[in-house]
Amino acid sequence: MNRKQFLRALKEELRKRRDIETEEVLFYYDEMIQDASDNGESEDVFIMNLGSVKDIVRRLEDDKDFLNEVKDKNINVVKNVLSTTVKVIGYFIFGVIAFSLGVTCISVFFSGVGVVIAAIIRGFMSTPPDIYGYLILFGIVLIGFSLIILSVGVVKWFFNQAHPALLTIFRSINDFINKRGKNNGKDV
Amino acid sequence: MDSQQKKGLLELMVLASLKYDDSYGYDIKQNINDVMEISESTLYPILRRLDKQGFLETYQTIYNSRVRKYYKITREGIEKLKQSDSDFREVKMLYDYILR
Numbered sequence: 001m002n003r004k005q006f007l008r009a010l011k012e013e014l015r016k017r018r019d020i021e022t023e024e025v026l027f028y029y030d031e032m033i034q035d036a037s038d039n040g041e042s043e044d045v046f047i048m049n050l051g052s053v054k055d056i057v058r059r060l061e062d063d064k065d066f067l068n069e070v071k072d073k074n075i076n077v078v079k080n081v082l083s084t085t086v087k088v089i090g091y092f093i094f095g096v097i098a099f100s101l102g103v104t105c106i107s108v109f110f111s112g113v114g115v116v117i118a119a120i121i122r123g124f125m126s127t128p129p130d131i132y133g134y135l136i137l138f139g140i141v142l143i144g145f146s147l148i149i150l151s152v153g154v155v156k157w158f159f160n161q162a163h164p165a166l167l168t169i170f171r172s173i174n175d176f177i178n179k180r181g182k183n184n185g186k187d188v
Numbered sequence: 189m190d191s192q193q194k195k196g197l198l199e200l201m202v203l204a205s206l207k208y209d210d211s212y213g214y215d216i217k218q219n220i221n222d223v224m225e226i227s228e229s230t231l232y233p234i235l236r237r238l239d240k241q242g243f244l245e246t247y248q249t250i251y252n253s254r255v256r257k258y259y260k261i262t263r264e265g266i267e268k269l270k271q272s273d274s275d276f277r278e279v280k281m282l283y284d285y286i287l288r
Contacts, residue, residue, distance in 0.1 A: 024236075025232070027255075027257065028213060028232050028235075028257075029228070031212065031213055031214070031254075031255075031256060031257060032213050032214055032217075032228050034252075034254060035212065035213070035214030035215075035256075036214060038252065039214070049227075050227075050228055050229065051227075051229065055229070056229045059229045059230070059233070060229075060232075060233060063233040063237075
């Protein structure tokens, strides 16, 4: 059996097991055979010593860690389906909360700005009767500023809290794209 | 040697063969064969497992106008080898008792 025949037979045998990364295994044996013949070994003898393709595939199946991983993979498929639904609902709720919080913060921010501007304009336009009038204006300006700081603070806090969630969203999109790429590669 | 014992040691042997230099499948096999017999189909699952566990990483280079996969030991792999040193002392103590 020469290299090409061996690889074809191995590919055929691997095809029966969809959970083994065919390309990786083929690449490994292809490289091994070529390196052996580059090193002066007889290709036929080397391939004969590799044993039957059935044995090679059985060996891969027998690998305990390998089998465990396949089991994990199956469990993961179920987990992924479940977690995707949960995630979608989670992201939706997250979006609603983020949106309402954002709108509230923006309105608080602008009312703060409005109060400050109104107080300043009022202070300049009208002649306040006495020191108490100034104090009241000063108080209103302070309230305005605290509203601004409060809204900015809430937005900042929210983004800090949301940071991991945003990262997770980004990562899952990234993984999804990567997975698609890999699957496409396998199909070809 | 007992095959179960051999199996555990082979992982360490593969890591140890990459301790000083990156290498490729055939070369790793030849190196280990000097000390302990290992077949291609035994080596593959070990390389794969060590790679998945992060003890080694792979990269590809062009050799003789074909792609060759090289294996490189990671920091975690070096740590695992160091760990085997203390394991060895423990096993040696047991064997000192067995063979006394």
